[in-house]
Amino acid sequence: MTDPRVPDDGSVLVVAADARRRPARTTPWGRVLVGVVLVALLGGAAVATVGTLVSQRTAERFAVEDATSDTAAVARSVIEPALLDAITGGVAGSGDASDATAPTAAEHTAAADELARAVRAVTAASAAVRVKLWAPDGTVLWSDEPRLVGQRFALSEEDLEALETDRSDAEVSDLTEPENRYERGQGRLLEAYQAVHTPSGTALLLEVYYPYDSVLASAASLRSAFATLAFGTVAVAVALLLPVVLWLLLRLRAGQRERERLLVRALDAETAERRRLAADLHDGPVQDIAGLALSLGAAARTTAGPGAAVLDESATTLRAAVSTLRSSMSAIQPPVPDRQGLVAALDDATARGRAAGVRTVVDVPSTIDASPAALLATVRFVRESVANTVRHAAASAVEVVVRRTGEDLVVVVADDGVGFDPDAVLSTTRSGHLGTTLLRQIAEDAGGSLRLRTAPGAGTRWDLTIPAGGPGW
Structure with a gap:
């Protein structure tokens, strides 16, 4: 392989021309300031954006919790007071002991009408689109969709747990399930459920279905409030940071100028010292040695015998010393x-x-x-x-x-x-x-x-x- 240091002419490239140093340039302080502001804005916007996205999920969770709380409140304050034992209609597993104690058809109809009036009040005051009342065995005791009444479906583990623990919960409704076939076509629905009790203490399961769009609308409202707060905070932070950054840049610029001044002074001092040393050599040893060389040369010309050669050689040595000293002076102060x-x-x-x-x-x-x-x-x-x-x-x-x-x-x-x-x-x-x-x-x-x-x-x-x-x- 050819050595890249060896050009075609056979010479060795010791220092490459493409590695030339460039002169130092003055720092573009305006660009630095703009860069700092842009970084602060972009960083703040990124943080605010991520926070807004996180707040979307948080807001949805809060909205679901609100729907759950609303359902629990409705169950306790509206539905339970309207429940009559006759609503069970003698359904197996509902708590009736025998046919002898089963409610009559008239009593069941009256109980259903009473519950319907309460449900109408609920749906009128809220965005609920469907209400169902379940027996523990999965039979639909009442619904604002009459075609569901009397049908029996398997309750989920969450539904059974709600009956046993008397707790409230909510989840996105699975519209593929057969009990939800009449809710299809209304978009995503949120299904909130809560255990309610008849006057005799029979536990029933109340389910209320809400449009998920209302949840998203509530979440959007929370997200909008958070986004306004987040971006407003970033804007205020940048506004407060800008004077500080500007002050720091001015300090840095002043420091750079001070360093430049000190460097110039140091170079001036070095130059002055070099000049002084060169002048001292020229006015002192160089003149003395040059004069001594002239004297020895003159003495050699007037002296006979072996001493003349010694004097001439000494004069030559002194002249060489003078030349060396002058070269040194040139190096000290070129x-x-x-x-x-x-x-x-x-x-x-x-x-x-x-x-x-x-x-x-x-x-x-x-x-x-x-x-x-x-x-x-x-x-x-x-x-x-x-x-x-x-x-x-x-x-x-x-x-x-x-x-x-x-x-x-x-x-x-x-x-x-x-x-x-x-x-x-x-x-x-x-x-x-x-x-x-x-x-x-x-x-x-x-x-x-x-x-x-x-x-x-x-x-x-x-x-x-x-x-x-x-x-x-």
Whole structure:
């Protein structure tokens, strides 16, 4: 498989151009505020919506309970007072002991009429659509649907339990059951049942059927009230949250500006300190050593014998020391390329190579259109590249070429030294290869790409491509 770090020209891609850093942008505080408000609104709406859906089920349950309570109240206050023992009509299991005690037909008719009057009052005052009165054995003793009276059906476990425990309950009516055949076509019905008692204490089962739409209407009313409360609460919460969020954003913005001011002050202080150190070196040791070198050179020219050679060698060493110190001064306080020109800055950057006896060629236009950040990165890159050449390459010559190509600034540093194995060097983190790491960092900081072409015995060539505008230009 082809190594993606190796381009077609054989060079090694050290830093990829598509990984360029982008300049930091000012935080869009307005968008942040809008985003916070939208999140709060969406979150609140989601909570309110879920709560509304939950309230629908809760409201239905409450409506069913209300229907159950209403049926129990009707059974106790209206139906039971209207019940007569004769309503049982001698039905088996109704509590009559024998035919001798069974009510007459007239008594049964009178009991049925009395119950009918009570039921009419119930249906007139409520939404009930059907009323049935059951004997414990499942016989319909009375109903507002006459065709059901006298028919016998199996009671459910819930019905029997209601008879035994005298409790109220309700459920959706199963209209497929035969006892409910006359209620079909009226939509869903809620069937509420309650045990009632005749004057003699016989337990009977009262069933009242309500349209389920009335339950849904009641639930909708409760749901509407909850939704209004929920969404109103969310609106109030957002309204109260908005000033707090705005205040926090203003505090964050002020904090960011303060950090920026502190950073600028720190950079200014660092620059001032670098300038002071460079000035102290230039006005102190550099001048003293340069003067001493001149004095020793003059003394060597006027001295005869072996001492002249010693003096001349000492003067040469001191001049090299002066050159090294000036390179250090350039590193501490590099020239500002956009003020002093790139040519002068690169001349200082390559001074170490010349001091080491390496022939240095700098090919750069007298003026070049690039941002100060890009020019400063160029100077840093050339200085470190030449320093690497002096330390490791054992080269006799190094060439520096700088060109503007489209939107990019291209910097090439090539030497005729011993070269090296790029895979071995780039895969190690040993301190001896710190210079390579620094070159990579310079390329990354400038938002550019860096290519290396080298091999043992074939010299070394670095190609740096950075945006001519530079970060933030």
